Amino acid sequence: MAHDREARITPSTTADVVEAVGPRLRALRGRRDVTLAALAAETGISVSTLSRLESGQRKPTLELLLPLARAYQVPLDDLVGAPPTGDPRVHLKPERHGDRIVVPLTRRTGGVRSFKQLIPPGPANTDRTLRTHEGYEWLYVLSGRLRLLLGDRDLDLGPGEVVEFDTHTPHWVGNTTDEVTEVLCLYGPQGERAHVRSRPVPRTAER
Structure with missing residues (x-):
């Protein structure tokens, strides 16, 4: 074949x-x-x-x-005019959600889905209304800085930093800098979580 x-x-x-x-x-x-x-x-x-x-x-x-x-x-x-890369049958189509550009990275309709988000610069007085919804979210900052208001916490995340949270917790995700922020997002609509293993589990020695 x-x-x-x-x-x-x-x-x-x-x-x-x-x-x-x-x-x-x-x-x-x-x-x-x-x-x-x-x-x-x-x-x-x-x-x-x-x-x-x-x-x-x-x-x-x-x-x-x-x-x-x-x-x-x-x-x-x-x-x-970019040259084709990878499987030519796969075409990622960016979508605009409000002021943000979202690139779906998976085609599945259920379970954990992945996206790349481009969050444009936002003014300091932008709407920061905290919202809740079903699901669980995992965010990895690729470039720029990400502002996350999560409950009573205010987090400023930079490249290489990761955050995960239950989206039932009131939250706001945005960008208050003067540069575009790129974020990799895993989202489980039913609360599914990513399972991270930091190191292999050692095998029990055989007797």
Whole structure:
């Protein structure tokens, strides 16, 4: 039986992909005959940010590329022009939930599910209403900083830090910094928990 070969992206290939995004965006806007001002009005991205993105002075992020893909009505993969990776039958589709971008990492409808969340910068006076719901959550901060209000606790989490909690506990999760925060999330809707083993259990010596 033939096996699929996984395509590998080398650092140089990744850099080439990122570097090519700006010229591709500029060419696409030229073909659509759209001004920076009109594109800014449609996407909510400032003219200066769009200009820096097209010139390569601003790093393309999912937060910026998603509204551009919608405005141009093209798939995100076409906008980036990235080479295929892994199994070509798997396509992760980012979703917008309020001000956040959520990328589902599992397709299952029950049990523990995993997501990647991009939480944009938020003002210090943002709504921090604590809410409760069914489930159990496990969060791992990939980059940026995560603010978690959990009951009467106020936690500030950085890259590499993990927190888990019962979502029946009143909580608020957000970002009050000036940078985007990336978080890996495991969520059990029925309260399922991740089982962590820090080290192997030693075997009992045979007599």
